[in-house]
Every structure is written in structure tokens, then in C-alpha cells.
Amino acid sequence: xxxxxxxxxxxxxxxxxxxxxxxxxxxxxxxxxxxxxEAWLTGDNCVVANGxxxxxxxxxxxxxxxMGGYGGNIPTPPTPxxxxxxxxx
Numbered sequence: 001x002x003x004x005x006x007x008x009x010x011x012x013x014x015x016x017x018x019x020x021x022x023x024x025x026x027x028x029x030x031x032x033x034x035x036x037x038e039a040w041l042t043g044d045n046c047v048v049a050n051g052x053x054x055x056x057x058x059x060x061x062x063x064x065x066x067m068g069g070y071g072g073n074i075p076t077p078p079t080p081x082x083x084x085x086x087x088x089x
Contacts, residue, residue, distance in 0.1 A: 011039045045059065
């Protein structure tokens, strides 16, 4: 297992109607053809940009336990049962 280190994350940009084409104040090296309303850095599909874990998503790191217990050892909660069907009249 790779020792945990400061992760540099690649932003995942999501278009939204309220967004903007110009995020140069925050992301000067990115140009957009559609209005960006959200920039994610900690979503499951966000990708590490540096070090030995580069190009892996946070979801992958969590599944392989590379987060040092931060997410890799959390059990998935059971699915709650469906509510009973209403009786037939």
C-alpha cells in the first residue's frame, strides 16, 4: 500500500445554466466551451494529479484502502427493506 501524502486533485467541471465560461481567476489554464457552474475536487470520480497514486479516482483509492482508513474501511450500510404493499380492497 502506498503511504498517504498530500494529494493534488484534478478538478472535475460540471456545466450548469447559471455557470460561466471564464474561470481564469481560479483556473487560468482551463478554457471552456460551455457554462461551468461547479468544480468538484472531492467527488468519487475526481482524479489524483500527483505522485504514485496519480490517475486514480478517489473512489478507486477508497476501494483499495489507500486512504489509510479514510473511507476504505467503512462498511456499506444495508439497503432498507421496501415498505409493505397496501392491502387490496
